[in-house]
Amino acid sequence: MSDKPIILVAACALADGDGRVLLAQRPEGKSMAGLWEFPGGKVESGETPEVSLIRELKEELGIDASASCLAPLTFASHSYEKFHLLMPLYICRKWEGIAQPLEGQTLKWVAPNRMESYPMPPADEPLVATLRDLL
Numbered sequence: 001m002s003d004k005p006i007i008l009v010a011a012c013a014l015a016d017g018d019g020r021v022l023l024a025q026r027p028e029g030k031s032m033a034g035l036w037e038f039p040g041g042k043v044e045s046g047e048t049p050e051v052s053l054i055r056e057l058k059e060e061l062g063i064d065a066s067a068s069c070l071a072p073l074t075f076a077s078h079s080y081e082k083f084h085l086l087m088p089l090y091i092c093r094k095w096e097g098i099a100q101p102l103e104g105q106t107l108k109w110v111a112p113n114r115m116e117s118y119p120m121p122p123a124d125e126p127l128v129a130t131l132r133d134l135l
């Protein structure tokens, strides 16, 4: 049993033609500031994870993705102090536009075997191996 709320966050590994993935560094002032994460965010009421992710990719990066280009990859299930995070991670290899840091974040295209140089939230650490196997 857990009395923590389950927070649903949809996230995406955007993968370029060289097998690199886009990481975003959480800005100062946010929880877990300075850590590198996959773009995405909380699924809001009335949204599917895919609709939420398409909205977040537009808001955070200015790119257009379609649901048909979001493939389920893996997920994180991790207990933080105040909530339990359930985070489906999609992979997307095709989108329109060029990713830009529209919300004060720093962006970096990183090969999965170099991700240990980019500290990530604890929930994300087990996900990196799946990316390394795939890309």
Ligand SMILES: Nc1nc2c([nH]c(=O)n2[C@H]2C[C@H](O)[C@@H](COP(=O)(O)OP(=O)(O)OP(=O)(O)O)O2)c(=O)[nH]1
Pocket (backbone or CB within 6 Å): 009, 010, 011, 030, 031, 032, 036, 037, 038, 039, 040, 041, 042, 085, 121, 122, 123, 124
């Ligand atoms: N987008 C994203 N969020 C992640 C990842 N790993 C991880 O633990 N998270 C957590 C951080 C946040 O607590 C939550 C995402 O919330 P959010 O993106 O909608 O909101 P936020 O950054 O303003 O977060 P917060 O201030 O409410 O903590 O999921 C990840 O790889 N990508």
